[in-house]
Amino acid sequence: GFVNFGVVPSRGAWIEVxxxxxxxxxxxxxxxxxxxxxEESFGREIASGDTLVDFWADWCGPCRMLAPVIExxxxxxxxxxxxxxxxxxxxxxxTESLGIESIPTVILFRDGREVTRxxxxxxxxxxxxxxx
Numbered sequence: 268g269f270v271n272f273g274v275v276p277s278r279g280a281w282i283e284v285x286x287x288x289x290x291x292x293x294x295x296x297x298x299x300x301x302x303x304x305x306e307e308s309f310g311r312e313i314a315s316g317d318t319l320v321d322f323w324a325d326w327c328g329p330c331r332m333l334a335p336v337i338e339x340x341x342x343x344x345x346x347x348x349x350x351x352x353x354x355x356x357x358x359x360x361x362t363e364s365l366g367i368e369s370i371p372t373v374i375l376f377r378d379g380r381e382v383t384r385x386x387x388x389x390x391x392x393x394x395x396x397x398x399x
Contacts, residue, residue, distance in 0.1 A: 300341065300345070301337070301338065301341050301350055301351060301352060302349060302350070302351030302352070303351065303352055303353075303354070304320065304351050304352065304353045304358070304361075305357075305358065306358045306360055306361045309353065309358070309361055310379070312349065312351065313349075313376040313379050314378070314379045315378055315379070316348070316349065316377075316378065317347070317348040317349070317375065317376070317377050317398070318348065318349040318350075318351065318375070318376045318377075319337075319340065319344070319348055319349070319350045319351070319373065319374075319375050319376075319394070319397075319398065320350075320351050320352070320353055320373065320374050320375075320376065321333065321334075321337045321350075321351070321352045321353070321371060321372075321373050322352075322353045322355050322362060322365075322367050322370050322371065322372045322373070322374070323352055323353070323354065323355065323370055323371050324354060324355045324356050324370055325354070325356070326356075327370050327371065329370075329371055329387065329388045330370055330371045332388055333371045333373075333388050336391050336394060337350060337352070337373070337394075339391075340394055340395070340398070344398060348398060355367065355370055365381075369386055369387070371386075371387065371388060372384060372385070372386050372387075373385045373389075373394060373397075375397050375398065382397075383397040385397060
């Protein structure tokens with residue numbers, strides 16, 4: 268499968284609009300919004316509601332393996348949970364302040380507070396369980 272990307276700015280964060288051509292046949296061609304947080308936008312974006320954040324880096328093979336799962340969750344949770352990514356190379360201070368020592372790390376925030384932290388590539392079911 269492959270993904271077509273388009274990036275648009277939104278309130279200081281970047282939203283990556285992805286057209287998905289892999290995963291389940293019924294989801295092929297779906298448009299999914301994944302927020303790309305910056306150090307400046309992160310606190311504001313996670314302040315209310317549920318936000319699932321994937322901390323990753325471009326050079327990280329396991330992060331690339333996890334990306335399709337995160338994309339799929341973004342589509343399934345649209346309107347209920349914000350799904351976003353933090354590039355750990357671009358957001359070093361944020362990454363350090365959260366105590367992230369290995370990637371991928373996926374954190375669920377609820378109203379700005381960390382609820383669940385999953386480190387490494389985990390089965391898809393673990394991420395679904397974290398979302399409750």
